[in-house]
Amino acid sequence: xxxxxxxxxxxxxxxxxxxxxxxxxxxxxxxxxxxxxxxxxxxxxxxxxxxxxxxxxxxxxxxxxxxxxxxxxxxxxxxxxxxxxxxxxxxxxxxxxxxxxxxxxxxxxxxxxxxxxxxxxxxxxxxxxxxxxxxxxxxxxxxxxxxxxxxxxxxxxxxxxxxxxxxxxxxxxxxxxxxxxxxxxxxxxxxxxxxxxxxxxxxxxxxxxxxxxxxxxxxxxxxxxxxxxxxxxxxxxxxxxxxxxxxxxxxxxxxxxxxxxxxxxxxxxxxxxxxxxxxxxxxxxxxxx
Amino acid sequence: xxxxxxxxxxxxxxxxxxxxxxxxxxxxxxxxxxxxxxxxxxxxxxxxxxxxxxxxxxxxxxxxxxxxxxxxxxxxxxxxxxxxxxxxxxxxxxxxxxxxxxxxxxxxxxxxxxxxxxxxxxxxxxxxxxxxxxxxxxxxxxxxxxxxxxxxxxxxxxxxxxxxxxxxxxxxxxxxxxxxxxxxxxxxxxxxxxxxxxxxxxxxxxxxxxxxxxxxxxxxxxxxxxxxxxxxxxxxxxxxxxxxxxxxxxxxxxxxxxxxxxxxxxxxxxxxxxxxxxxxxxxxxxxxxxxxxxxxxxxxxxxxxxxxxxxxxxxxxxxxxxxx
Amino acid sequence: xxxxxxxxxxxxxxxxxxxxxxxxxxxxxxxxxxxxxxxxxxxxxxxxxxxxxxxxxxxxxxxxxxxxxxxxxxxxxxxxxxxxxxxxxxxxxxxxxxxxxxxxxxxxxxxxxxxxxxxxxxxxxxxxxxxxxxxxxxxxxxxxxxxxxxxxxxxxxxxxxxxxxxxxxxxxxxxxxxxxxxxxxxxxxxxxxxxxxxxxxxxxxxxxxxxxxxxxxxxxxxxxxxxxxxxxxxxxxxxxxxxxxxxxxxxxxxxxxxxxxxxxxxxxxxxxxxxxxxxxxxxxxxxxxxxxxxxxxxxxxxxxxxxxxxxxxxxxxxxxxxxxxxxxxxxxxxxxxxxxxx
Ligand SMILES: Nc1ncnc2c1ncn2[C@@H]1O[C@H](COP(=O)(O)OP(=O)(O)OP(=O)(O)O)[C@@H](O)[C@H]1O
Ligand code: SF4
Ligand code: SF4
Ligand SMILES: [Mg+2]
Numbered sequence: 001x002x003x004x005x006x007x008x009x010x011x012x013x014x015x016x017x018x019x020x021x022x023x024x025x026x027x028x029x030x031x032x033x034x035x036x037x038x039x040x041x042x043x044x045x046x047x048x049x050x051x052x053x054x055x056x057x058x059x060x061x062x063x064x065x066x067x068x069x070x071x072x073x074x075x076x077x078x079x080x081x082x083x084x085x086x087x088x089x090x091x092x093x094x095x096x097x098x099x100x101x102x103x104x105x106x107x108x109x110x111x112x113x114x115x116x117x118x119x120x121x122x123x124x125x126x127x128x129x130x131x132x133x134x135x136x137x138x139x140x141x142x143x144x145x146x147x148x149x150x151x152x153x154x155x156x157x158x159x160x161x162x163x164x165x166x167x168x169x170x171x172x173x174x175x176x177x178x179x180x181x182x183x184x185x186x187x188x189x190x191x192x193x194x195x196x197x198x199x200x201x202x203x204x205x206x207x208x209x210x211x212x213x214x215x216x217x218x219x220x221x222x223x224x225x226x227x228x229x230x231x232x233x234x235x236x237x238x239x240x241x242x243x244x245x246x247x248x249x250x251x252x253x254x255x256x257x258x259x260x261x262x263x264x265x266x267x268x269x270x271x272x273x274x275x276x277x278x279x280x281x282x283x284x285x286x287x288x289x
Numbered sequence: 290x291x292x293x294x295x296x297x298x299x300x301x302x303x304x305x306x307x308x309x310x311x312x313x314x315x316x317x318x319x320x321x322x323x324x325x326x327x328x329x330x331x332x333x334x335x336x337x338x339x340x341x342x343x344x345x346x347x348x349x350x351x352x353x354x355x356x357x358x359x360x361x362x363x364x365x366x367x368x369x370x371x372x373x374x375x376x377x378x379x380x381x382x383x384x385x386x387x388x389x390x391x392x393x394x395x396x397x398x399x400x401x402x403x404x405x406x407x408x409x410x411x412x413x414x415x416x417x418x419x420x421x422x423x424x425x426x427x428x429x430x431x432x433x434x435x436x437x438x439x440x441x442x443x444x445x446x447x448x449x450x451x452x453x454x455x456x457x458x459x460x461x462x463x464x465x466x467x468x469x470x471x472x473x474x475x476x477x478x479x480x481x482x483x484x485x486x487x488x489x490x491x492x493x494x495x496x497x498x499x500x501x502x503x504x505x506x507x508x509x510x511x512x513x514x515x516x517x518x519x520x521x522x523x524x525x526x527x528x529x530x531x532x533x534x535x536x537x538x539x540x541x542x543x544x545x546x547x548x549x550x551x552x553x554x555x556x557x558x559x560x561x562x563x564x565x566x567x568x569x570x571x572x573x574x575x576x577x578x579x580x581x582x583x584x585x586x587x588x589x590x591x592x593x594x595x596x597x598x599x600x601x602x603x604x605x606x607x608x609x610x611x612x613x
Numbered sequence: 614x615x616x617x618x619x620x621x622x623x624x625x626x627x628x629x630x631x632x633x634x635x636x637x638x639x640x641x642x643x644x645x646x647x648x649x650x651x652x653x654x655x656x657x658x659x660x661x662x663x664x665x666x667x668x669x670x671x672x673x674x675x676x677x678x679x680x681x682x683x684x685x686x687x688x689x690x691x692x693x694x695x696x697x698x699x700x701x702x703x704x705x706x707x708x709x710x711x712x713x714x715x716x717x718x719x720x721x722x723x724x725x726x727x728x729x730x731x732x733x734x735x736x737x738x739x740x741x742x743x744x745x746x747x748x749x750x751x752x753x754x755x756x757x758x759x760x761x762x763x764x765x766x767x768x769x770x771x772x773x774x775x776x777x778x779x780x781x782x783x784x785x786x787x788x789x790x791x792x793x794x795x796x797x798x799x800x801x802x803x804x805x806x807x808x809x810x811x812x813x814x815x816x817x818x819x820x821x822x823x824x825x826x827x828x829x830x831x832x833x834x835x836x837x838x839x840x841x842x843x844x845x846x847x848x849x850x851x852x853x854x855x856x857x858x859x860x861x862x863x864x865x866x867x868x869x870x871x872x873x874x875x876x877x878x879x880x881x882x883x884x885x886x887x888x889x890x891x892x893x894x895x896x897x898x899x900x901x902x903x904x905x906x907x908x909x910x911x912x913x914x915x916x917x918x919x920x921x922x923x924x925x926x927x928x929x930x931x932x933x934x935x936x937x938x939x940x941x942x943x944x945x946x947x948x949x950x951x952x953x954x955x
Contacts, residue, residue, distance in 0.1 A: 179395035183459070186353055187409045188382030197408070201399040340807045341778065448896055449665075478664045478834045483878035483892035490887060505807050512880040512890060531886045549812040551837035553879050555864045559812065559841040566763065567779050567810060 026277045029270035036267060040086040049077040051084040051237050060253040072242070072256050073249055081237040082263055088231075088238040089264070092153050092222045097164075097214035099157025104164025105207055111165070112172025113195055123169070126162040134159050138230055147233045152225065156218050167210050171203045205279065212275030216268040223264055239264045300367070301328035302499050303352065303467055308361035310344070310351045319572050321347040323523040324361070326598070329467070334493065334500040336514030336531070338507055338546060340568055344523040345503045349469045352501070353385055354378055365467065383413045386460035390472035392452035396444035402429075402455055403440030409463045424462055431495065432458045432488060450481035457488065461496055469501045474509060486512050507543075508550050511535055516604075519543045522568055522579040525598060529605040539607040541584045578610065586611060625652040625691075626828050627676065627796055632688035634671045634680060641901045645671040647852040648688070650927075655795065656826040658819075660839030660860070662875070663849035664897055669832045672849070673798050676830070677715055678705055692796070710741040714794035716818075718801040720781035724773040730757070730784050731769030734791060741792045756787040760817055779810035783817065790821055796828045803838070815842055836876050840864060848872045851897055851908035854927055858935035868935070868942035871909045907940065915941045 039046065053076060061071045069078040107126070111119040138155045145151045175181060176199070184194050219239075225231040226240025234241065239260040246256030310322040321344040329335045339345050350356045352363050354370050363370045365385065373381055389395040396405055403425060410421045426436040432454040444452055453473060460468055470489065474482040490513060493500060504510050510517055511531060518528045519542060527540040538544040551559065566583055569575055575582050581591040590610050598608045634646040646668045653659050663669050674680045676690055678697050690697040693712065697705065717723045725733060734753035738744045744752065750769070757765035760783040773781055782802060789797055799818060803811035819842050822829045831843055839846050839860065847857040848869065856869035867873050877891040895912045898904050906923055910916040919940050929936035 179389045179391055180397045182350075182355065183387065183389065183395045183456075184397075184408070186355060186382060186385075186387040187412050187459075188379040189408070189412050190379070193412065197400075198397050202397070340809055450896065479836070480664055480875060480878045480893040481896065483880070483890035484894075486880070487889050487892055490889065507808070508880040508882055511882060511886055512884075512888070514886060535882060545809060547882075549808040550882065551808075551812070551815070551835065551840065552882070553835075553837040553840045553864070553876055555840045555861050557841065559815065566761075567777055 023277075025273055029273040032266055032270045033274065036086050036263070037090060039083045040090050043080075043083045043087055046083065048080040048083060051076060051080040051235075053077070060249060060256065062253075062255070069259060070253070070255060073245060073253075076237075078256070078259060081242060082239070082260060085237040085239045085242055085260060086263070086267075088149060088236065089219050089222055089240075089267070091149060092156060093215045093219040093267075095153045096156035096218045096222075097160055097211050099154070100160030100164045100214060101207055101211045104161045104166075105168045105203065107161070108165040108168025108170075109172045109195055109199060109203060112169040113176055113191070113199065119169075122165065126165045129158070130162045132159075135228075135230075138225060142230055147231065149232055152222065152231060156221055156225075160214055160218070164207065164210065164214070168203055168207060171206050172199055175199055175202050209275045209279035212271045212278070216271040216275075219264060219268055219271075302331045302333075302366055303329040303501070304362075304364045305348075305352060306362045306364070308348070308351060308363065309359045310347050310356055311359045314572065317572055320523055320574070321571060322351060322358075325520075325523075325525050326361075327518055327525070327528065329499055329501055332497060332499055333516065334502055334514045336510035336517040337501060337503045337520060338505060338510050338517060339520035340505060342568065342571060343520045344571070345505075345520055346471050348520070349387070349471050349501060349503055352469060353382070353387055355387075383409065383463045384466050386463070386465040386468045388453075388456050388460050388468060388470045388473045390475050392449055392456050392473075392476065393444060395456055396452055398444055401441055401443060402447075403436075405444070405455065406459050406462055409459060413463055425458075428458045428462045431461070431492065434458070448481075449477055450484060453477065453481075453485050454488065457485075457492065461492060461498075464496055465498070467499045467501070469503070471503045472505065473502075475504065475506070482509070489513060506550070507535075507546050519546065522571055522574050524579055525608060526580065527605070527607045527609075528598075529607075530603065533603055533605060539601060539605060539612070540609050541586050541611070542580050545583075578608075624654070626655045626693065627651070627653040628689075628691045629672075629676060630689040630691065632672070632675050632686070632690060634668070634675050635685045635687075636671075636681065637683050638901060643901045644852055644903065645684075645900060646675060647903075649849075649852075649854055651847060651854070651857075653796070653828050653830065655828050656822075657845070658822060658829045658831060658843045660843035660846040661830060661832045661849060662834065662836055662839055662846060664834055664875075666897055666900070667849045668852040668900075669834075669849055670800055673715075673800050673830065673832055677709075677713060677798055679715075707741075710737060710792035710794065712795050714789035714792070714797050716782070716785050716789050716797065716799040716802045718804050720778070720785040721773060723785050724781060724788075726773055729770055729772055730776075734769070734784075734788055737788055737791050753787075753791070756791055757784070759821070760784070760787045760790070761813070762787075779806055779814065782806065782810075782814055786814070786817065786821070790825070790827075793825060794827060796830070797822065798830045798832070800832045801834070802831075804833070811838075818842075835879070836872075837879055848875070851903075852900060853908070853938065855909070855939070856935075856937040857927070858933075858937075862933070862935055866935075868937040869939050870913050870915050870941075870943060873943060874912075874914075907938070915943075917941070 059071060059073055063070045069082065072078055072081065107122050111122040137159065141155045142151055181194060181198055184198050222231060222238065223240030223243065226238040227244040231240055232238050242260040243257050249256055305325060305327045308322055308325045309320065312319045312321055325348060337345050337348065347356060351358045358371060368381065370381065406425045406429060407421050410424060415421050429436040429439060434454055447455065474485050477485060486509065492498065502510060502513055514531045516528060516530050517534050519526045519540060521542050526542045529539060534543060538547055569582055577593045578591040578596050581587040584591065588610060596608045596610045598606050599612060600606045601612065629649055629651040632646060632649045633644065636643045636645055649672055661669050661672065675686055680686060686698055731750065731753060734756060735746065735749040738749040738752055754765045754769060757768055762768050762780060762783050776784065802818065803814050806814065815838065818829065831839060833839060843860050845857065846860050846863050847854045848871065849855065850871050856867065856872050874893045878893055880890060893912055898908050898911065904910065906921040907925055910920040913920065925938045925940050927936045927938040
């Protein structure tokens, strides 16, 4: 009879449960994302001033009791504008990669799993999308359909599809060679079951890490578009447009450009840190050995 | 090779006739298995040996229709698998199972052991959750694992030998009739290898299995097989009952494989100058007998004429001009 | 066959003294090698046998000073009168090649995939022996021929992935031999290969070793591999050497139950099909949780209360030149392996 070999192993196995050694940096990053996120969601009910109320008598004021972070060149409250700006930056920053990741993951997994003509078609399509100059594309779409949050999200989201498709395809390709996928086929699993049960859980984590990176990139891209005046039109604030407007008074009131830049920098950094840490934590293998 | 027609119960469970499997490699055709015929009787273990790249795995997978053969037939229990399509083949799969060489790679790293072993049941439509759980527990205990301890864990928490036990459990949970073991112990240490070989023998008895046991090491094959088939560069060289093959190898290649086994006995000097070199590329197999480039007994005829498989006494068969 | 290597017959080329290797892991310190002593005279072959995870590779890495960065090494590795552990990187680098060489299990990891075979051999020859390009090319071709590679001139221009596993291992051996090392460490050189190719590679190693009067350490998990090809065998279990003896003596009379069990587990050519193999139950202990007694006790069929409580030392009570670490050594000559199965 086969020998029961598990007994001796219990000791070996149980303490392996991953020790979640989360650095202070990771916690700080999460805290910042939560803080900004909450502020953005609750902006309407927070006791802050309107982001669009002009006060021509109090322009470019340094921080004070009335305006905690000062006022901009039109006398609008900076704190309030930063918080409302977060709304736009985060909405676009989160939604656009969602579009990218959901379409990209499907296309990439189908291409990597089925290969053949479908793959050639998808890869070809993605290459065409990549060949579009992104700024021209964004300009064309917003000029034609209007500079709304939705349109900007759609444009950035679509532009992100190729990257996600490529990641998903590469991961699927290498996983499909693995014997556990052959094993599932040998068991008579249908293609859709293999894609969903065997491949998706393994493709998902690299994609989530990549998604968070995508969020960071999108925040920057949205900022750049707004900075160039292609983003959400004034007077609605966005971090990018605030940097753009603050640029004019860098010499007299540098905080007008500096504060939104700092917010953007901290947010981008936080998403990157969280993405990296999550990836390391969710790797099923125990750390390095 | 296949037995003569007769009453149903005498018919082999699996019969492979003139099977050819080709791959397209950079514009050329690689014939990984060429014109192979074999039969495996009900409850029998057929060992399949040969060097790396000789087409053993390809043959095993072609039997399961995981690689579609280019030519030839595979018949399982009277049904021609090569003719089955889509859903019919999918349903047939529960009766045929496969165990791989690399036990860790053949388990999904992100699914728990309980999930992995229950998967075949779900695929084959066992809806009752309690029933599934019962069968998973039974099969896990059968392969020597404690169901309560292992079910919730992930594959990386187990050693190679334990992962192979899990793979065996997954293959057996549907109570298949034929299991193809593709080098199930090659990746394991000597000590664990013996455990797994014993387990396979146990399981064979317990579940009444028929096995096609693939390996490159004749000593391992000997421990489990009733008959052994030797393959070289996509061709069969010899098929013989195990005892006879080891007592007196008929084919020069079988003799070479036997000599190459390192014996744990310092008084036996290891054979030197074994048939030199390695198999030629399967992309351009030599004409005539494919083994002639390495065969110590090669004759002129060997370089021109491919020797056909011919029966010998005692249920043996060999493809070699020495027996012309 | 000559007697004990560690004897005074000739001064040892390599002597490993109290070597221990510790690695930090998420689950605590892992003592991969625990107080190992070994000696190897010039021109001799030592086999190190043990299951995967018993520390054979870490021991060989310690000898070669190729330990991972985070590893901690204790003890001394005396090679040609110098302690390798105290050498600076530059002196070590100069030793590698002409003095110390290594062949790994997977030749793909030791060969550079983007350079041709020729370039890799030529560079080694130029770096260590200061040859000019033409001489090095000629010498490289000779080396490939010597390790049994057909059409060596052509092979020099090929990349590693264009060769079969066996051919790659031959190339790795050719590179290791290129500077005529005094000690070659072969870490499972044939585990990834077919039996037939394994026989050829082992043959090649034995032949070159004798021809060059080179010392060799052959690491494997298969007692069958060391039986015909070594002068002395050291059996490792859970980081320690548990038995050491001249090869013929070991196979004629093994004292340690682990060695016996390891031998019994090998499928035999002369036993009938379907005979159950005397497998070793269970698996080696968790190296981060050392046992108080004999590490083999949970799997040993002779184990008693003493074995679980106290660790036997590696000793040679009969002065037979064959030390073992066991409270209840097997006595008498071994008659048959199958007779010893439970
Ligand atoms: N998917 C594939 N595409 C192209 N050629 C392949 C493919 N799979 C296998 N081959 C080739 O077919 C031949 C037979 O391969 P196969 O894997 O069946 O051999 P094997 O006997 O199982 O070898 P091993 O002992 O290495 O597992 C080899 O030359 C191999 O390189
Ligand atoms: S046919 Fe000729 S070359 Fe082939 S195995 Fe027989 S003797 Fe050797
Ligand atoms: S000391 Fe005891 S447990 Fe260890 S090998 Fe000897 S008899 Fe077995
Ligand atoms: Mg194979």
